[in-house]
Amino acid sequence: xxxxxxxxxxxxxxxxxxxxxxxxxxxxxxxxxxxxxxxxxxxxxxxxxxxxxxxxxxxxxxxxxxxxxxxxxxxxxxxxxxxxxxxxxxxxxxxxxxxxxxxxxxxxxxxx
Amino acid sequence: xxxxxxxxxxxxxxxxxxxxxxxxxxxxxxxxxxxxxxxxxxxxxxxxxxxxxxxxxxxxxxxxxxxxxxxxxxxxxxxxxxxxxxxxxxxxxxxxxxxxxxxxxxxxxxxxxxx
Numbered sequence: 001x002x003x004x005x006x007x008x009x010x011x012x013x014x015x016x017x018x019x020x021x022x023x024x025x026x027x028x029x030x031x032x033x034x035x036x037x038x039x040x041x042x043x044x045x046x047x048x049x050x051x052x053x054x055x056x057x058x059x060x061x062x063x064x065x066x067x068x069x070x071x072x073x074x075x076x077x078x079x080x081x082x083x084x085x086x087x088x089x090x091x092x093x094x095x096x097x098x099x100x101x102x103x104x105x106x107x108x109x110x111x112x
Numbered sequence: 113x114x115x116x117x118x119x120x121x122x123x124x125x126x127x128x129x130x131x132x133x134x135x136x137x138x139x140x141x142x143x144x145x146x147x148x149x150x151x152x153x154x155x156x157x158x159x160x161x162x163x164x165x166x167x168x169x170x171x172x173x174x175x176x177x178x179x180x181x182x183x184x185x186x187x188x189x190x191x192x193x194x195x196x197x198x199x200x201x202x203x204x205x206x207x208x209x210x211x212x213x214x215x216x217x218x219x220x221x222x223x224x225x226x227x
Contacts, residue, residue, distance in 0.1 A: 034215060
C-alpha cells in the first residue's frame with residue numbers, strides 16, 4: 001500500500017536559517033507529490049507539486065522541493081526561514097483516482 | 113474565483129441536533145471532497161463526489177450524510193453526532209480532466225463541537 005513518511009514531527013529553526021522538511025513515499029509508480037501548509041484553524045494551502053515535468057519544483061513563499069526517484073524522497077527546503085513560516089506542513093501523494101495519502105505532518109517552529 | 117468557501121466557520125451542536133455544513137466552489141472543479149481532521153493529525157478522507165456522483169465513501173457512519181446538489185455545491189448533513197465527532201471538517205475540490213492539474217484546493221474548514 002502506498003504511504004508517505006515525514007521524518008520529524010517537530011522541526012525548530014532560527015529565523016534566517018535553512019528550512020529542511022523531509023518526506024519519503026513508498027510507491028512502485030512515481031506518484032504526484034505535494035506539500036501543503038496549514039496555519040492554526042485554517043485549511044490546507046498548496047505550496048508546490050510534482051507532476052513529473054521537472055524534478056526541482058519551486059513553490060510559493062520561497063519554498064522548493066526536489067523529487068529524487070532513487071531515494072523515493074521529496075524534501076521541502078527554504079533557504080532562509082521567516083517567523084511567518086511557523087505552521088504545520090503536510091507532504092502528500094496521489095497515484096491515481098481521488099485518494100490523496102497524507103503524511104503525519106511536521107510542525108515547524110521558527111525562533112527569533 | 114480561486115477559492116473554496118465553507119459555512120459556518122464554527123458550529124456547536126448537541127447530540128440530538130440536525131445541522132448541515134456547506135461548501136461552495138466556482139472554479140469549475142468536478143471533484144469535491146469532505147475530510148475530517150482531528151487536532152495534530154492529517155486530514156482523513158470521508159467522501160468524494162465526482163461529477164456530482166458519490167465515488168468514495170470511506171466507511172463513514174451514517175450519521176454523516178453527504179449531498180452534492182450541483183457541480184458547485186457540497187453539503188454534509190449531520191444527525192445524532194457523538195462528542196468524538198468534534199473536529200475540523202474540511203472541504204476540497206479538484207479539477208478532473210488530466211494535464212497534471214490534480215491538486216486539491218481546500219476551504220478554511222468548519223470547526224465542529226458536539227456537546
